[in-house]
Amino acid sequence: MAREMSQLKKALKQAGYKLTPARLAVIGVLQTHCEHYSHQQILTEGRKIYPKLSRATVYRTMELLVDLRLVRPIYLNDPTQRFVMATGGHHHLVCSNCGDTIEFDHCTTEQLAQELATKYNFQINSHLLEFQGLCKACH
Amino acid sequence: MAREMSQLKKALKQAGYKLTPARLAVIGVLQTHCEHYSHQQILTEGRKIYPKLSRATVYRTMELLVDLRLVRPIYLNDPTQRFVMATGGHHHLVCSNCGDTIEFDHCTTEQLAQELATKYNFQINSHLLEFQGLCKACH
DNA sequence: TATATAATCGAGACTTCTTCTCAGTTAGAG
DNA sequence: CTCTAACTGAGAAGAAGTCTCGATTATATA
Incomplete structure (x- = not known):
């Protein structure tokens, strides 16, 4: 888990993005709870790590991670977009x-x-x- | 195409649902343009067949078709839910x-x-x- | 073919989700 | 430590999705 976490962080940094508390909180959620999280869930969980985390930043960060192909969106069985790690x-x-x-x-x-x-x-x-x-x- | 169309109609009817103009318009769109349509696109295209078609009815009809497992939702490369025929x-x-x-x-x-x-x-x-x-x- | 009626509809209010804007803050290079 | 472009939170704005309700209609039955 810690290894994957540093992979995400490394990838962000290599692509020239800053490692802000907000982004680290989102990454933290994605890594710690290997699930299929929606934006809303990432926001809720992320605020446990970094309470100031805003909804807009969750959307921005997820868009970034998708662009970098670090995560990918999926649909399960409800109309909510969710995300999984894009590895493999x-x-x-x-x-x-x-x-x-x-x-x-x-x-x-x-x-x-x-x-x-x-x-x-x-x-x-x-x-x-x-x-x-x-x-x-x-x- | 005509065959698949009558399959969808038949399935709806067999399940005890009425074949209304609104539903036939939605089915018509799904069948004629074998693509990955979003709700919005189905509404727009459907209105070319049946101009009175309402947004709510598109949502209701798609939910119905998903429940009956005639279509299934997928995600492609944007945050919009789309649908494909559920056959195979x-x-x-x-x-x-x-x-x-x-x-x-x-x-x-x-x-x-x-x-x-x-x-x-x-x-x-x-x-x-x-x-x-x-x-x-x-x- | 006509009738009765439960199913379905359209319209629009309402809620939720997503995007955008902007002034203030900050990570990280130097 | 300083500087600055990148980033942020907050909230406004816009889009997508849901719900309600009175009116309409597909179809079973006669």
Whole structure:
């Protein structure tokens, strides 16, 4: 966790951005609670670290992190935008009924990614694989 | 296209919902322009079919179609929620820089889906596989 | 075909989310 | 330590999404 945290900080700094308390609070939230946080949740959690944190700054910081491809936005099962770390891939099973989300690790997209990169001359940085259906409690 | 259209209509009817002009306009948009439309775009396009179409009805209809698992929401490269048909899977390459989206057909997740369904006792209905990176124009 | 009625609608008020503006503050280079 | 461009919080403004309610209508049934 501490290692990833310093990675984010390092990336920000290398890109020429200042490491302000507000940004460190947002990064802190993203790192400590490895979840799928919305802007609102990041604001609420971030204020526990840095109480003055403003809503606008959360939006600005997340936009920055997305631009730098350090995090990426996803939708789960409600109309709220959420974020995950952009390192590697993300793999979910999302229940269409209760919204429950299971993460799984094993992923078989390596070879496909290779093929697509060649075919479309596309530099692939991360991926999202999401299955939708009904969890065991809902079917 | 006409076949898919009647599938959507049939599904709505079978579920006990009325086929109103407003709903047919929304369905018409989803079917005719096989794209990733936002609420706003569906409203604008839908009004070309049925001018009285209201914003609230677009939201209501999309919620309905998502509940019935006929469409599913996705996120591409801006903070707007969009929708795709929920049949089968969806496969995109999304450029982090210009937002350009390439769709591809070949997908290798069948076996993985099987394994996960068994492991988590999860009934999988559709999937989304999305690679993020830089398109050939942006790197 | 006509009728009854529950489902659905449009309009607009209202709430929530996101962006913008601006004057004050500050991280970090020198 | 000083200076300055980068950054911030606060709140206004604009956009997106939800809710309410009286009017309308698709469709089952006769």
